Amino acid sequence: MSSAAFDSMWSALEQVGRVGSGGYRRFAWTPEDRTLREWFAAECARRGLDLTVDRVGNQWAWWWDGPGTVDDAVAAGRPGVAIGSHLDSVPDGGAFDGPLGVVSALATVDRLREAGVRPDVPLAVVNFVDEEGARFGIACAGSRVLTGQLTPERALALRDVDGTTYAEALRAAGRDPAELGPDDETLRRVGTFVELHVEQGRALVDLGAPVAVASDIWPHGRWRFDFSGEANHAGTTRLEDRRDAMLGYADLVLGARHVATQRGCVATVGKVAVTPGAVNAVPSHVTGWLDARGPQEDHVRALVDELTGRAGETGAQVVRESWTPTTRFDAALGDRLRQVLARAGGAAEPLSVPVLGTGAGHDAGILATAGVPSAMLFVRNPTGVSHSPAEHAERADCHAGVEALVACVRDLTSLRAAPAADGADA
Ligand code: HGY
Ligand code: MN
Ligand code: MN
Numbered sequence: 522m523s524s525a526a527f528d529s530m531w532s533a534l535e536q537v538g539r540v541g542s543g544g545y546r547r548f549a550w551t552p553e554d555r556t557l558r559e560w561f562a563a564e565c566a567r568r569g570l571d572l573t574v575d576r577v578g579n580q581w582a583w584w585w586d587g588p589g590t591v592d593d594a595v596a597a598g599r600p601g602v603a604i605g606s607h608l609d610s611v612p613d614g615g616a617f618d619g620p621l622g623v624v625s626a627l628a629t630v631d632r633l634r635e636a637g638v639r640p641d642v643p644l645a646v647v648n649f650v651d652e653e654g655a656r657f658g659i660a661c662a663g664s665r666v667l668t669g670q671l672t673p674e675r676a677l678a679l680r681d682v683d684g685t686t687y688a689e690a691l692r693a694a695g696r697d698p699a700e701l702g703p704d705d706e707t708l709r710r711v712g713t714f715v716e717l718h719v720e721q722g723r724a725l726v727d728l729g730a731p732v733a734v735a736s737d738i739w740p741h742g743r744w745r746f747d748f749s750g751e752a753n754h755a756g757t758t759r760l761e762d763r764r765d766a767m768l769g770y771a772d773l774v775l776g777a778r779h780v781a782t783q784r785g786c787v788a789t790v791g792k793v794a795v796t797p798g799a800v801n802a803v804p805s806h807v808t809g810w811l812d813a814r815g816p817q818e819d820h821v822r823a824l825v826d827e828l829t830g831r832a833g834e835t836g837a838q839v840v841r842e843s844w845t846p847t848t849r850f851d852a853a854l855g856d857r858l859r860q861v862l863a864r865a866g867g868a869a870e871p872l873s874v875p876v877l878g879t880g881a882g883h884d885a886g887i888l889a890t891a892g893v894p895s896a897m898l899f900v901r902n903p904t905g906v907s908h909s910p911a912e913h914a915e916r917a918d919c920h921a922g923v924e925a926l927v928a929c930v931r932d933l934t935s936l937r938a939a940p941a942a943d944g945a946d947a
Contacts, residue, residue: 524920527628531919533560534608534620544613544910548681549651549662550578550690557608561648564627568634570646575707576700577666578650578691583710584630585643591710594643600712601643602933604629604926607652607663607884614653615912617719621900623648625717625923632927640934643710649884656681656690658743658810659843664884668891669703677701682794713854713933714895716885717926719914723905724877731921732862733875734855735897738886740821741814742844744829746773748837752797752805763803767795769835770807776831777811777824784824786815787880810842814880818847848886851894858896858929865928881907898925 537560538545538553547553558580565572565582571591572582583601585591591601606622626646633639650663657679665671677688677698688698725733750766774790781788789812796806811828815821829839859874866873877899889895900922904913914922 524628524923526631527624527920527923528916530564530624530627531620534624535616538610540613542613542910544615545610546612547608547610547614548612548656549609549653550687550694551656554609554650555694558648561608561623565646568627568630570630573707575667576702576704577663578694578696578701579663579667579707580648580650581707581710582646583643584640584645586639591643595710595712599642601645601710602640602930603645603647603711603714604717604930605645605647605649606716606718607649609651609653609655611653611655611908613910614655614908615719615906615910617900617902617912617914618721618907619652619718621719621914621919621922622717625900625919625926628923629926629930632923633930638931640930642712642934644930644934645711647714652884654743654843657687660743660882661845661884661887664887666701667704668708668887668893670887670890673701673703708891708893711888711893714885714888714893715858715898715926715929715933716883716895717898717900717922718883718885719907719912720877720899720902720905721879721881721907721912722877723902725875725899725901726903726905728875730873730875731901731918732925733877733899734859734862735850735879735885735899736855736876737850737878738845738848738882739814739816739878739880740818740845740847741812741880741882742821742825743842744811744813744825745840745842746770746809746811746828746832746837747839748773748807748809748832748835750803750805750807753803755801755803758803766804766807769832769837770809772835773809773811773828773832773837776828777813780824780827781813781815784815784820785817786813786821786824788813788824788828816878845882845886845890848889850885850889850896854894854896857932858898861928861932862925865924896929898922898929 538547570582604626607619654660748766748769751764777788794808885895
């Protein structure tokens, strides 16, 4: 039974990139990422899936028994269905954000095989690289470059905190930076993408439901604020003589909370870099990164404009590092999946399947923005917490998530009976 397969895959991942807090540090193009990519490749090989890596480094494992190749099937009007998510994490991230979608996708293949059925269109399990942007600062970098929403030039020049560029990291991971770029050949194969993901909130707990369908992703973005000052001695420099870069940063942090409250948004300044970073030296330079989101795009923009104006008065430089407009998932696809899930759950009413918006960005949102019909399934998280070791999903709900994904894939790939053991077509 694939719940056993799910459980064994889950325990195989448990220690990869685990840190003292009990959370995970799985950054793109690091040794931990390599271990995860090798694990994914082995699991796909074990299932006889045809693994291809696109120009960005995203891993696509295809199940297609023919006739012809995946590309032949797509050319013959049978565009593929892709399921999956990402394996990288934020620093101290939870176990479920990303991996739950990848493991559930592989377990879905197992369940279909156990049921003796095979897809009537090509089915892919995908692992998107660098979804969190934890190392190089741009979220969904793998799907953004794939779809042309992040240029390879900009991506290759990104640097991590040690000054290592994306290009150097790719090279160290054995990839040719010159290959990095949009990959239409890969995208053309994907007619529908469904990403299963742990819920990053408590709605399903309060609704008493294990799985929901996503409706939309809030507009959200990241801005870098650079505050300049003058290094000096913490003990011998009079206050009136100081140019303390930390003061502008402090105003940003408190201003972000104040203005977000006023404008019905959420704003976070979760990352800061200080130069020289000594307890007894007045900071000469402080960089703070603002993450701003909200249900209304114009409110988010107004929030950022107000904070940019305040910071500008101190001479700060502000650069927008990424912006994702409101993403509305394909409504017809979402309704279809609600019907499927309602039927699978024995309920007549699709309304029994909750629909949730989210403030979290996802590769499914990037693909939807690129015009690929996409959907998301959320699995209940009893803590409601994410991007933290406290992130959780009960094992029974993880298994329910697999069954939900199986039901969706069965519907989307209009399954045909698998060939009989002697190979004859059933
Ligand atoms: O930042 C996000 O919303 C996602 O977790 N990358
Ligand atoms: Mn995340
Ligand atoms: Mn995620």
